[in-house]
Amino acid sequence: MMNKMLSGAVAAALTVSFVGEAGATEWNVSVWGKRRAFTEHVEKLAELVSEKTGGAFTINVSYGGLSKPKENLDGISIGAFEMAQFCAGYHADKNRAITVLELPFLGVNTLAEEVAVSNAVYAHPAAQQEMAQWNARLLMTSPMPQYNLVGTGAPRDELAEFEGMRVRATGGLGAAFSAVGGVPTSVPATEAYNAMESGVVDTVAFAQHAHLSFGTINKADWWTANLNPGTVNCPVVVNIDAYEALSDDERAALDSSVDEAIAHYLTNYGALLKKWDDVLAEKGVEKVMISDAVLEEFRAKVAGPISAKWVEDMTAQGLPGQELLDLVHATLKAARGS
Structure with missing residues (x-):
């Protein structure tokens, strides 16, 4: 792994970057696109931290000005910025443990359940140790609902119609669609619209907010309302050296703001989901319901085999694959039981 620890020079430069005059602390966070439901917890976190510290600790959110989406973890590793958001499927080899959360048909039904399983996996030593190799500390997740497809032309509502379908899908979702042809x-989310417009892809798999934010809904003739094959996991991480250099009060302000930031995110996203049918009607996009028989056929072909292959691959690489998968299922059971 590259950059297992910052050089003394880089660490020194990093210290200077977030400790300004009069002891004020300023962090930069690298995200992408534009402000949207996917980034509301980051925005809320920045607001809360500033409030709790009387403006002495500020977090500046940069939408693409600091790094490309697929390079955010690299930027964290060298201390180019103190906080960043990334998606596991962008570089699965760098964050293998958390890719368990991107396996298809895990059975996660709500955003609250997505938060629960993400928190459980993020707390696992295997995930924390792997992130530490990139000088990154897992701070919070960016919970997203199940992904669904938008496409042009006739709706693809039979499994046979997925054969040869060019789809923008990462991680476990990409593996699921590949398994059925x-x-x-x-391609990064920011490039999905162009890929669709130019014919590089026939369909795009996104959560609702992303279809809106990146414009793919504007190219769509149809949207699958209930395919629900899985989702993407996108953590927010902080540079370990920057985190450890915070004062006790600053660290407490940051850590204590996470749950409130996530709660704000869930409320905001819930409002978007409630108006989604209105969005489809406004844009003239057909809402396609996949039959139960097709869904079961899809699930049977991909869920078990892909999860088993993932466990096998992770175990071969020295990671506790089965333990991580079991943790997801146990957390789901506990969340529903409560």
């Missing part, structure tokens, strides 16, 4: 590509 699809051709996945992992």
